[in-house]
Amino acid sequence: MLLITLLTVSAAGMFLLALFGWKRRQLVPAAKVFSALMLTVALYCAGYAIQFSCESTSCMLIAFRVKFLGISFLPAFWLLLVFYSCDMASRIPRSLMIVLFVIPVLTFAIVFSDISLSSQSQLLTDTATGSFPRLVFTNDHWFKFHILYFFLAILAGNAFFLSMVLRSARHVKVQATAMFLGSLLPWGALIAYLAGMVTSGFDPFPLSLTVSGLLFAFGLFRYRLVNLAPMVRSTLVENLKDGVLVFNQDGRLLDLNRSAFPLLAMPQQKAIGALREQVLSDHPVLLEAINAGGGLVDEREPEHYSGRLAAQVTVTPIRGRWRSNAGSLVLIHDISGLKKVESDLRDSEEKFRLLFDAAPDPILLMDDSCRFIDCNSAALRIFGMASRGNVLHRNLTYFSPEYQPDGELSSDKEAGVVGLAFAEGTALSEWAFRHRDGSLVIADLSIAIISIKGVKVQLIHLRDITEKKHVEQKLREISLMDELTGLHNRRGFMTLALQQIKIADRLAQGMTLLYADLDDLKVINDTYGHLAGDQALIDAATVLRTSLRASDILARLGGDEFVGLILESGGETELAVKARVQENLNAHNLHGVRLYRLSFSIGTARYDITHPCSVEELLEGADREMYRNKLEKKAMQSL
16 A cells, blocks of 8 residues: 555656646756656556556556556656756757657557457466566567666666766756766666565666656756756847857857858758858858958859858857867858948949938948048937938047947047058948947948049948847856856956956056955865855855955956955055955854854955056965965964
8 A cells, every 4th residue: 555655646746747847848958858758757657556556457457558658668768868968969860869769669569469468367367476466478578678778778877977977067066966866766776676676576666766857857957047048049149130150169060040041051950060161061251251260251252143141250269168269159240231332332323322321221421531421311320310410520439439348549449440441441340339318339330442423432331239249248247157156257357357457557546456265165065065165155255245346356266266356446455455354254254153154365466557467467476475374374273
């Protein structure tokens, strides 16, 4: 009776887990396969429960059919879950996925046939000889073959999950370990049962699968934030009008969005994983531009065939751990509309005026003194002006903030871009404009030198990319943040610190670099567990965040090391910063009952504008001071 209750509860629990996973299929890529696996386990347990409670042969036959419907398909869905959990599903051909189900389908068909042909006397005899009712199959060789398939599937799962544990980042170690432990339980139960270690004849395998299902659910859904990246990609990247291609360090295609589909020389399924030269074999000029690190692509010339590609190609390196090359992201911005406008302008002044006024993107004409002499309606909209009179006789700098996003003066940047256009005939740049309502508009700026009635003028084409820059900013934020503490990570700190040095130089203000090391983190981990260690890091980040201003740069470099870059103002000294940190640390330790006390070893380094240095030199100096402080504290403790 106890076993029937356990199996019934297990079947109900697995069915609920299957429903739980199905409802989260949009958030977790492996959720659908997880739901299918939990459903097969539920059928396995339900069939077993019915089998134990049957008193008639017909009832027992129904129980065996239900049980083997789950048993037959378990190994196939098991392997699929392994592939999705270990992020290998995209690299495995669909044909192999289908092959995984050949043996389960044949097994179920053979078992179903055996059950249908079994006599009642055969079933009753077997029922009377053992503790639990069993069924003897006529096709015993195939049943052994299916058991071998089961063994190999579980063994493969053990190996892949162990590999995932070994190569997982620290913040997802618990997730990976839970998946690995879940894969070990059925293996042990299967060996115990086949070796005859369970003397009562009861098969412990379904109950072990129930526990595995709970561990898999914990691993897949407990850290759901890990799966935000696919959601962000779908929302931000897939809707871009520009083509996006992602290649790994070997030049193989890893991902692309819908706008890039027309560029492929093969179906999308075959393109993923193929070399760059194979994927873009129909666009050799584009391929050449990508290999060169970006640039303009115009495959229409000299034939001027409108079906070919005209685009601005940007190639951004993707950095992995330790700033190693992890691949590249290629952004293909279609400029065929601009090319068509430029071609028509050279052909006919009448066509120029028609296209000029009707163009959806802002277009302006500028004379050799860099003053606007004409503009279309779209240009008025991007500046927020009511009439052409508000634009004419002004220059680019008039509608721009004092400094461009790259830190260069707008007036200096305008002179450089215009000079390049006169020297080479065209020039491209990213430009920030100030709308009349005060908002900032980011645009791709293209300048071409053309001739109208024998007079050379500058044709300026603008394309609003404000939304795209916001998307890029969100993508950068994802890669620049430490997930555990919410602070910047090392990459984010280095990026922002370089900008902060430029600001300090411009404002002629010094800076203080604070280097804080959380003491005895290993002791906390070893004594109270890694969850307590993670909480200690979170608390340390909170103390430092309350000790610094919102304008200061605070980051976790890794492990137990934190840094803060503080722009000096109001005569604040390094000692004052240290004192504020210590005061907030003491307040934290006094608040509530705690198993351990937090303490920092702190070092500082000062950035002097009269003797500028690099971020790395600041870090090295502060690290030496921190280590000296740590040794002094240890010496005091030994007294």
